[in-house]
Each structure stands twice: as structure tokens, then as C-alpha cells.
Amino acid sequence: MVLAQLGGRITRALEQMSSLTEVDDDGKALTDCLNEIARALHQSGVPFKTICAMSSSIRRIVVNLDARTNDKRRIIHEAVFTELCNMLDSGKPSFTPTKGKPSVVLFVGLQGSGKTTSCTKYAYYHSRKGFKPSLVCADTSRAGAFDQLKQNARKLKIPYHGSYMESDPVKIAVEGVERLRKENSDLIIVDTSRRHKQEAALIEEKPDLVIFVIDGSIGQAAFDQAQAFKQSASVGAVIVTKLDGHAKGGGALSTAAATKSPVIFIGTGEHIDEFEVFDVKPFVSRLLGIGDLSGLVNKEIHDVMPTDQPTEFMQKLAEGTFTLRLLYKHSQNILNMGPIGQFFHGVPGFSSELMPKGYDKENRAKIKRYMTIMDSMTDEELDSTNPMLIMNESRISQIARRSGRLMKDVRDLLQEHKQTAKRWSKFNTNR
Numbered sequence: 277m278v279l280a281q282l283g284g285r286i287t288r289a290l291e292q293m294s295s296l297t298e299v300d301d302d303g304k305a306l307t308d309c310l311n312e313i314a315r316a317l318h319q320s321g322v323p324f325k326t327i328c329a330m331s332s333s334i335r336r337i338v339v340n341l342d343a344r345t346n347d348k349r350r351i352i353h354e355a356v357f358t359e360l361c362n363m364l365d366s367g368k369p370s371f372t373p374t375k376g377k378p379s380v381v382l383f384v385g386l387q388g389s390g391k392t393t394s395c396t397k398y399a400y401y402h403s404r405k406g407f408k409p410s411l412v413c414a415d416t417s418r419a420g421a422f423d424q425l426k427q428n429a430r431k432l433k434i435p436y437h438g439s440y441m442e443s444d445p446v447k448i449a450v451e452g453v454e455r456l457r458k459e460n461s462d463l464i465i466v467d468t469s470r471r472h473k474q475e476a477a478l479i480e481e482k483p484d485l486v487i488f489v490i491d492g493s494i495g496q497a498a499f500d501q502a503q504a505f506k507q508s509a510s511v512g513a514v515i516v517t518k519l520d521g522h523a524k525g526g527g528a529l530s531t532a533a534a535t536k537s538p539v540i541f542i543g544t545g546e547h548i549d550e551f552e553v554f555d556v557k558p559f560v561s562r563l564l565g566i567g568d569l570s571g572l573v574n575k576e577i578h579d580v581m582p583t584d585q586p587t588e589f590m591q592k593l594a595e596g597t598f599t600l601r602l603l604y605k606h607s608q609n610i611l612n613m614g615p616i617g618q619f620f621h622g623v624p625g626f627s628s629e630l631m632p633k634g635y636d637k638e639n640r641a642k643i644k645r646y647m648t649i650m651d652s653m654t655d656e657e658l659d660s661t662n663p664m665l666i667m668n669e670s671r672i673s674q675i676a677r678r679s680g681r682l683m684k685d686v687r688d689l690l691q692e693h694k695q696t697a698k699r700w701s702k703f704n705t706n707r
């Protein structure tokens with residue numbers, strides 16, 4: 277995914293700087309690092325002005341550091357993290373529907389932006405959370421729009437409303453909302469066509485939330501679209517679609533946030549589950565390759581984990597005690613969790629290089645392999661924060677023999693553990 281590539285470039289720039297023994301006083305390492313980050317962001321469509329503001333802000337932080345501080349690198353990493361978060365945070369909360377309390381959510385956006393697909397994904401997401409969603413097709417401008425929505429609703433087994441005869445979208449929407457409310461739907465999702473007059477009339481019906489859907493491939497142009505939308509509707513949130521394949525996704529996300537419209541979901545593919553809650557901190561963490569871990573606080577993952585575990589997991593990480601035992605528990609949770617392809621950065625908790633997105637079967641097999649290897653370790657090894665230090669070649673060979681794996685597999689596991697622990701210690705998102 278293109279955003280993962282952007283994250284990879286930023287992470288590499290940071291790692292290159294970190295690999296120097298000293299962050300030099302003349303600032304060359306920092307300049308090189310910031311230039312590379314700026315290039316990556318620019319190629320992702322982030323406006324020049326935003327990039328300059330971000331670089332200056334990081335420089336200001338570094339210049340003000342006490343020359344004796346030996347924690348310079350960590351502070352630079354944190355500054356990059358914070359600035360990326362600021363860049364993507366609209367600072368505005370959005371209305372969120374409540375289960376059992378009927379809400380009407382209106383989807384608007386340009387033709388082809390991914391409205392109908394996003395309506396369906398939004399309905400699916402909420403049905404998995406226990407809502408009773410329904411779909412209304414108020415798009416009368418396109419023949420086939422109702423059929424498309426009907427087909428989607430049937431697949432999800434949720435109620436729907438629309439008409440082949442009626443040409444007034446407001447009439448359809450009003451009738452649909454009334455009917456579906458009576459049928460106890462607590463989340464009525466109305467799909468529209470991009471016709472200004474019709475859209476305005478629908479907004480006058482006072483939905484609880486108007487969601488503007490933006491095609492992520494338009495990059496910075498998202499600013500003008502989102503701004504125009506904000507002026508036409510008082511309530512609002514944004515969904516940015518097609519972030520799976522387009523180089524300009526960073527620009528669409530950052531400029532949508534700059535209009536102070538909260539981005540609430542992102543579309544990461546055509547399939548119904550390729551849809552993610554957009555929470556800035558976990559998103560940036562994953563972008564930088566550490567949030568596989570902080571992705572654990574992502575609501576999606578909360579759903580699939582035993583309720584006490586994410587807290588325990590996060591707490592242990594925050595304490596800096598990332599042991600193999602923790603990796604083992606986490607692996608169990610991942611295996612229990614069903615398809616893992618929905619996470620854009622590969623497998624939560626593991627590096628995307630070792631477990632890339634799109635290789636579910638192989639990644640699961642690798643996780644199982646790791647667990648078999650850990651089954652052959654002692655308690656002392658499992659509870660050590662640096663098992664690499666206490667294992668010599670003969671012990672590695674013994675574990676490999678006992679678990680029926682190669683010595684390389686054991687070394688890979690230890691390496692993976694070390695890298696994950698290191699990434700986490702750099703970016704403790706628990707701040």
C-alpha cells in the first residue's frame with residue numbers, strides 16, 4: 277500500500293539518523309533526515325506549506341534542546357510523531373451513533389468517489405458492533421444506483437429502501453427513514469447523488485450526521501472539496517477512500533484535516549472489510565511501523581481480543597517489559613482474530629517487512645512457527661526482556677532441534693522480538 281511506503285521512507289530516514297553514533301551538532305544528520313521526510317510527504321501529495329511548517333517546528337524543538345542531552349534521537353523521533361499527528365488531526369470530534377438510539381446519516385460526495393461502497397462498509401462495520409443498520413438509496417440520478425445498493429444490502433442481510441419510480445430523492449429519503457425507524461433500525465444510512473439542489477434539500481431534513489466521501493487519489497484537491505462541503509453543511513465528517521492504490525493519499529488526508537473536518541474512516545480497498553476507523557495516533561504509529569502495536573488500541577482489535585488483554589499488553593509495553601511471553605500471548609490473540617488482511621500495515625504487532633499485508637496464510641504459518649519455537653524455551657528465556665543476550669549458539673541449536681525448526685528460524689524470531697521491542701521503546705505512544 278502506498279501509505280505504507282510513505283511510512284517506510286519516513287522510518288528509514290529516522291533509522292539512518294539513529295544509526296549515526298552522534299546526532300551531529302552542526303545539524304547535518306537532522307537536515308538530511310528532514311529533507312528525506314519532506315520529499316516523501318511531498319510525493320504523497322502533502323502541501324509544501326504544511327511540510328515547511330512541520331520541518332520548522334521539529335527544528336525549533338531540536339534547537340532548544342540542551343546540548344548535553346543524550347536523548348536527542350528519541351526527542352527527534354517523538355517530534356516527528358507529534359508533528360505528523362498534528363498534521364492529520366482536524367481537532368474536531370465527530371458525531372458518533374449510539375446503539376439503540378435511532379440516527380440518520382447522510383452520505384454525500386462527488387460521483388465515483390466511493391459513496392455507495394462506503395455506505396455499505398459503514399453499515400457492515402456498525403452491524404458487527406451490534407447496531408441494526410439499514411440503507412436508503414436517495415440517488416435518483418443514476419440508473420442502477422438502487423440496484424447496486426439493494427444488492428449490497430442483501431449481501432449484508434440488512435433492510436433497505438428505494439424506488440424505481442419516484443424521482444424526488446427527498447421524498448424517498450423521508451419515506452425510507454420513516455419506514456426503517458418503525459422497523460427498529462437504529463442507524464439509517466442514506467446514499468445520495470451529487471446534485472447540489474437535491475443535496476441541500478436532503479440536508480434540510482436534518483440528519484444527525486452528514487458524511488462527505490472524498491476520493492483519496494485527488495490528493496491536495498481534497499482541501500477545496502472538503503471546504504466547499506463544510507460551507508454547505510453544518511455537521512460533518514469525512515471518509516477518504518481509495519487509499520490502497522494512490523500515491524497522493526497523504527495529501528488527501530492532511531488537507532481534509534486542515535479544513536477542520538474530522539476524517540472518521542478510510543477506505544483501503546474495494547472489499548467490504550477494507551475500511552478502517554481513522555484514529556490519528558494509532559494511524560501515525562502504524563505509518564511509522566510501530567503502530568502495529570499501538571494498533572492494538574484500535575477499536576477493531578478491541579473487538580477481537582479478550583477485554584482484559586489489550587490493557588495488560590499496552591501496560592507491559594509502556595513499562596518497557598516487552599518479553600517473548602508477551603509476544604507469545606499476542607500471537608495467540610492474532611491467530612484467534614480471523615482475517616488479518618484488513619490491517620494496512622501487515623500483521624499488528626509484527627514488522628511489515630517480515631509479515632507483509634496480503635500474505636495472510638504465510639503470515640499465520642510464520643506466527644505458528646514462532647509459537648512452536650517459544651514452546652521449547654524456558655521460563656527464564658520467555659520472561660527476559662533481551663533473550664538474545666542469554667542465548668548462545670548451542671542453546672539456539674537445542675531449541676531449533678526440540679521445536680523441529682531451523683536455527684535460522686530461532687534467530688529470526690529473536691531478531692523480530694528485538695526489533696519490535698526497540699521500535700516500541702522509541703515511540704511509546706502511551707504519552
Ligand SMILES: Nc1nc2c(ncn2[C@@H]2O[C@H](COP(=O)(O)OP(=O)(O)OP(=O)(O)O)[C@@H](O)[C@H]2O)c(=O)[nH]1
Pocket residue numbers: 385386387388389390391392393394415418421469470517518519520521542543544545546
Ligand atoms: N481501490 C478502492 N476502490 C474503491 C474504494 N472505495 C470505492 N472504490 C471503488 O470506486 C468505484 C466507485 O465507487 P462507488 O461506491 O460506486 O462510488 P459512488 O460515489 O457511489 O459513485 P456514483 O454512484 O456513481 O455517484 C467502485 O469501483 C468501487 O469499487 C476503496 O477504498 N479502494
